[in-house]
Amino acid sequence: xxxxxxxxxxxxxxxxxxxxxxxxxxxxxxxxxxxxxxxxxxxxxxxxxxxxxxxxxxxxxxxxxxxxxxxxxxxxxxxxxxxxxxxxxxxxxxxxxxxxxxxxxxxxxxxxxxxxxxxxxxxxxxxxxxxxxxx
Numbered sequence: 001x002x003x004x005x006x007x008x009x010x011x012x013x014x015x016x017x018x019x020x021x022x023x024x025x026x027x028x029x030x031x032x033x034x035x036x037x038x039x040x041x042x043x044x045x046x047x048x049x050x051x052x053x054x055x056x057x058x059x060x061x062x063x064x065x066x067x068x069x070x071x072x073x074x075x076x077x078x079x080x081x082x083x084x085x086x087x088x089x090x091x092x093x094x095x096x097x098x099x100x101x102x103x104x105x106x107x108x109x110x111x112x113x114x115x116x117x118x119x120x121x122x123x124x125x126x127x128x129x130x131x132x133x134x135x
Contacts, residue, residue: 006078013080014052024050026059028082031075054080 008023008030016023022034024047037044042062050058110117 007081008078009081010052010054017048017051019044019048022047022051023077024055025053025080026056026072028056028080029076030078030080031072032077033075036075 010025013023013025013030016032019037020034022032022037024031024033033040033047037047040047046058046062
């Protein structure tokens, strides 16, 4: 059964970039290495340099041992949210209003709502025929 881990965005991980609160991202996993800064063999500066970005390349280039990779699990806090959707601004739709005189509007609405004029003419024709038969 898969384990559930907390997902963090890169933006959120980048906020933790001080010696008092330091998170790093390696291979899509996020580690809180705040308590490890002083014990890191390469020094705290090495870890602080990779906060706010993916430090996978720097980690691999340093040639860490298997023991170092095991030690990382103690500081694991979550995974990078790879399906993070960027903030897309909402589009505003503007409709150009055209100035139309009454006649143009009437024709436009008649074309759009053709059933009303047809019904009016049809009813008028029926009433006229019935009135003519009475006389």
